Amino acid sequence: MQTAAEINGLETGTVTIGSYSSIATHWLPKVIKAFRENYPHIEIHLMEGIRQEVDGWLSERRVALAFFSYQEPMSYEWIPLKTDPMLAVLPPEHPMAQLAAYPLSACQEEAFIMPALGKDDDVVGLLKKADLTPQICFSTLENYAALSMIECGLGMSVMNELVTKGRQNNVVMLPLDPPQSITLGIAVPSIKAASPAVRKFITYATRILKE
Secondary structure (H helix, E strand, O other), rough: HHHHHHHHOOOOOEEEEOOHHHHHHHHHHHHHHHHHHHHEEEEEEEOOOOHHHHHHHHHHHOEEEEEOOOOOOOOEEEEEEEEEEEEOOOEOOOOOOOOOOHHHHHHHEEEEEEOOOOOOOOHHHHHHHOOOOEEEEEOOOOOHHHHHHHOOOOOOOEEEEHHHOOOOOOOOEEEEEEEEEEEEEEEOOOOOOOOOOOOOOOOOOHHHHHH
C-alpha cells in the first residue's frame, strides 16, 4: 500500500523507530521536523529504551529501524553516523577532578555507578576490553539518575558524551586516558526490503546527522 501511495504521489506510510533516549532527545527532533515538512502524512512512532530493548524490538520487527551504538556481532545493515567520546563523570570533590584526563585503570578502585541496570553494553564492553572489574555500588535505569547520584558524591561513572548533554548537574566530566569512543548510527534489517517511508526517513537522518 505504501509503494502504491508513493507511485500515486500520496506519500503515506508509517515509520516506527527504536532509539536510545539520548538520541531521541538530541538528534531525532531535528530529523523528524525536516522529514514532516515534506511528508506530513507519514506517521512517526518513537520507542525509547536501552540497547538490549531496542535491539530486541528490531529483532522482533516491532520497529523498522533503530538508532543505537555499534556492537559486534551486528546482524543488521549498519549506517554509521557519528563517533561519540566516552567520558569519566566525577563528583566535584573527587581527587582526580582537576586532571586533564581520567586514567581508565583507576575505575578498578572506584565506587562505580552503572546505568542501564548494570547492562550498559557500551560501558560493560569498554571495561571488559580493558580487563577492569570496578566495584559496582549502584545501578540505575537512566543515566540522568546516575548523574544526580554522582553529583551527591555517591560514586563515579563512565558515559558517552551525548547522554550528558543538556544536563545541569554539578559534576566533572573528563576524557578517558587512553581515549575511548563509541559509534552511533542506524541499524535496519534490510534497506532494500524496507518500506518507502522508512527508506525516505533513513535518507533524511543520514544527511542531517552527518552534516
